[in-house]
Amino acid sequence: MLSTVFKSKNQLRKEVCRMIKNSNKQKHTKSKQNNVSKL
Structure with a gap:
């Protein structure tokens, strides 16, 4: 038990870690897209 x-x-910890990593990745890609659109 x-x-x-x-x-x-x-x-659970692994899942949380994965979620955090994924959200960080998305943030990075979003910021990259923003930079590109600014150009």
């Missing part, structure tokens, strides 16, 4: 809870917590 405890091990499964720990596992799920690890999984």
Whole structure:
């Protein structure tokens, strides 16, 4: 039981990390697009 809870917590952390990375990527691409449109 405890091990499964720990596992799920690890999984959650991974998911959160992935989400953060994805959002960061999107921000980067958006800023890039903005720069291009300014040109």
